[in-house]
Amino acid sequence: MQTKKLSTPFHVKEVGTSGEFSGYGSVFDVEDSYGDVVEKGAFLDSLDTWKGKGQMPALLWQHKADEPIGVWESMKEDDHGLLVEGRLLIDDDPLAKRAYAHLKAGSVSGLSIGYSIPKGGGAWDEAAGIYRLSQVNLWETSLVTFPANEAAQIDVVKDALQSQKEFERFLRDAGLSRRQAKSLMAGGFDSLTQRDAAGTDSELEKAAANLLNLIKQASK
Numbered sequence: 330m331q332t333k334k335l336s337t338p339f340h341v342k343e344v345g346t347s348g349e350f351s352g353y354g355s356v357f358d359v360e361d362s363y364g365d366v367v368e369k370g371a372f373l374d375s376l377d378t379w380k381g382k383g384q385m386p387a388l389l390w391q392h393k394a395d396e397p398i399g400v401w402e403s404m405k406e407d408d409h410g411l412l413v414e415g416r417l418l419i420d421d422d423p424l425a426k427r428a429y430a431h432l433k434a435g436s437v438s439g440l441s442i443g444y445s446i447p448k449g450g451g452a453w454d455e456a457a458g459i460y461r462l463s464q465v466n467l468w469e470t471s472l473v474t475f476p477a478n479e480a481a482q483i484d485v486v487k488d489a490l491q492s493q494k495e496f497e498r499f500l501r502d503a504g505l506s507r508r509q510a511k512s513l514m515a516g517g518f519d520s521l522t523q524r525d526a527a528g529t530d531s532e533l534e535k536a537a538a539n540l541l542n543l544i545k546q547a548s549k
Contacts, residue, residue, distance in 0.1 A: 334392055335365050335442050335462075341472075344432045348399065348417035348425070354440045354470040356410035360459055367462045371450075372411050375467040376404055387469035388415050390428055392443055394469075398425040401470065413440070413470055428472055436474075443469040458507075 341352035357369045379385055385401040387394070399417040406412070417425040417432075431437035442465075450464035 333444060333446070335361050335367065335444065341432060341438050341440060344429075348419040348429055349414070350417070350432060351412070351414040352440050353410040354404070354413045354442045357408075364459045365462060366459050367410075367465070369406065369408070371462050371465050372404075372406055372467055374464060375444075376406070379404075379467070386467050388417075389443075389469050389471040390424060391473055392441065392469070392471045396424060398422060398428050398472070404467075404470075411442070411467075411470075415470075432472070437472055439473040441471050441473045442467060443471065 335355060341350055343352075344350045355367050355372070357367055357371075360366050385404065387397055388399045388401050390396040390398045399415050399422075401413055401415045403414040404411065417429045419426045419429045428437065444465040444467050446462065447464055447466055450466075451460055451462045453459075454461050
């Protein structure tokens with residue numbers, strides 16, 4: 330199963346003097362840049378599974394699997410979200426030392442999770458226009474420069490091919506209205522030229538540019 334990323338605009342909470350830091354890897358009931366919302370309790374099963382293994386999810390730099398920079402020493406849910414406490418290996422890893430310097434300077438302050446969704450762990454809320462995550466399998470939590478990052482955009486493009494609802498969300502992210510997205514899915518690009526679905530030329534040009542940009546990113 331493909332690992333997805335989810336980022337919310339919440340920052341690292343504390344930075345210690347020996348590489349320790351804490352913050353929220355995810356926050357409950359807050360919509361991220363791509364319409365995903367994590368509900369309270371979503372991490373409990375996954376955290377229990379990790380505990381049973383005597384292990385923790387990975388602590389990565391910018392979601393890069395080949396760039397671990399430390400270890401997570403504590404992960405738990407509270408009323409706010411997924412509270413994490415980690416330690417960067419600043420004495421043994423030059424990249425971790427660099428990450429620590431950016432943390433202290435505030436130039437890197439975001440936390441973002443990498444996860445997969447088990448069967449039945451997510452559902453589209455049509456009324457709210459969001460995707461609610463009630464259960465996730467947590468694989469890693471990363472330090473990131475931007476809470477909403479290009480990796481998430483790439484995942485949206487790739488995942489869009491897997492279901493009609495995901496493809497609609499992808500088109501909405503590209504700038505199309507819900508009506509335009511549904512029209513494109515039903516009738517192809519020519520359907521957007523119809524007066525009742527298209528909107529203004531400038532809106533379509535902007536959406537098309539955004540759409541092409543996301544596709545180009547995904548193909549890299």
